[in-house]
Amino acid sequence: MTTILMGTVLAFSLPLLAHHGNASYDVTQKPTIKGVVTEFIWANPHCYLRFDATDESGNVAHWLVEASNPPDQTREGWTKNTFKPGDQVEITMGSIARNGQPIGRFGNRIVINGKVLKAPQTAP
Helix, strand or coil: CHHHHHHHHHHHHHHHHHCCCCCCEECCCCCEEEEEEEEEECCCCCCEEEEEEECCCCCEEEEEEECCCHHHHHHCCCCCCCCCCCCEEEEEEEEEECCCCCEEEEEEEEEECCEECCCCCCCC
């Protein structure tokens, strides 16, 4: 009976790990990007920051950066009001999309309006 229960739990829990794959991210590139916050999404299963970054040519990239969930972020001192539209941010990415899209995960350094925040929890 215990073996059947363990097998059932394992069968249903393995797909939960699949959504945290890193195949679409390049973890060797960790650029630092400066921009202006457009939206902070405080939601499960992950928090997201949207910001606009302008390159040297004047082209604007609309970035989406992923963090962990609200309970994890709260332990790091973050709240749903940590980022507000118009805030100036400088983010060192933990990884970025392999396909060149402006998508990434938070790295170990983030500065908001000149203030360094505690390193965020990131999605695995």
